[in-house]
Amino acid sequence: MTDLTDAFVELIRRAATQLPADMQRALSEAKGREEPGSAAEGALDTILQNVELARANSTPICQDTGTPIFDVYYPVGVSTRRLAEQIRAACAIATERAYLRPNAVDSLTGQNSGDNTGIDFPTLHFHEWDEDGIKVDLLLKGGGCENVSTQYKLPNSELGAGRDLEGVRRVVLDAVNRAQGLGCAPGVLGVAVGGDRGSSYVKSKQQLLRPLDDTNPEPELAALEDRLLDEGNELGIGPMGFGGETTLLGVKVSTLHRLPASYFVSVAYMCWANRRATMRVVGEEVSYA
């Protein structure tokens, strides 16, 4: 197998410096909905200028380049151990080139490793698949929005949330209200219903990789996503928590099987800088999206 280190560096550069087109479009549309001259409109204008500048200069959109989360799909016979080594090497190179901020801190000593590698850092998920080539999804998940991500255990009597989709609706709206502007609104929500605490959080983050304009194949969930997007925006928190029409740019919900005893709802809050990029490797050919 070819060494993909350089290709991973390019994947990181793209994710850190180029906001996906669907996110940029949604921000642009959101700006049009805000009152001219309002703080909300000003915030979105600044954000959009920054997005253009980052792309033009190949500099990070946000200084918090987050936790790099790699989802790697590979065919039978590929060494995931080698891929992991190449990804870690690429993170170090990308840090040297200032695409990434040194973000990996030893939880025991407080030492920053300086190169974005450490114990279980970056985050790697490997999935074997039937196709010939390799696909890698990269999500850069910032810390501010990670801190307002949360998990509920239903039933929740305080919010009147039972073990059904109405209960899910209630806790998700609560999460958006608690987040205020702290997660760099307008945000995108990845929601997972079910699973255990760990699998539920992982699934909620994976929802953030979905394009904003996709439609959930499950009609009940599609309806919930639309409703949560509208109602989340009715909270009026607005860009940066300045007040305004747009608090959320998207809501994506998925489910996992759960234990009879447990009903978790995980809410992954992603800032407006929903930095995701995809790389495909077929034979010697590498392409990005």
Place this chain on the structure above:
Amino acid sequence: MRELTVPISEDAIRELTAGEPVRLNGVIATGRDAAHKYMIDNFVKTGGQPPAAEAEIYAALRDVLAGGVIYHCGPVVQQAGGRWSFVAAGPTTSIREEPYQAEVIEHFGLRAVIGKGGMGPKTLAACQQHGAVYLHAIGGAASLIAQSVTEVLAVHKLEFGVPEAFWIIRVQDFPAVVTMDSHGTSLHQQMMEQSSARLAALLAR
């Protein structure tokens, strides 16, 4: 648009009201989680008598922070030919400094704190009592804000790591909005009350 130049006078701060956009000029310091804990442990708790090893940094920080500004920011930096520059430098979430900020404002005579997301009642009270404001920068607008950082003058405590070090920087036309003023108004508190009422209405449907 109001212009603020460091060092900022108490009078200039008292004229500001929540909601007002400002442009900031002069020399400021970055400082976030590790920096705030360090300042409390070494400067505030010692009553301004830091351990000998920290005395030089204390003197340097006092110069910058008296009438000055602290910026909650962990930048992306680059070093070329021995000189540092800021590549990306948006604000980090300020509420994590809530346990420390009021005492730091009082100790150094800070006039402004820049960050995002706002701060709590303790900081708001300190702003009112000592004449300071909270300035909200646009979260994530890191490449753009880095352009208003014209010079990196010094770095202290780099051993905390690049994001957590004190970076002493010169800024020009740094854009921000006053969201907590020195008269007891916090737009963040108002927004929380307003959106919580709307949430209650939505949950009653």
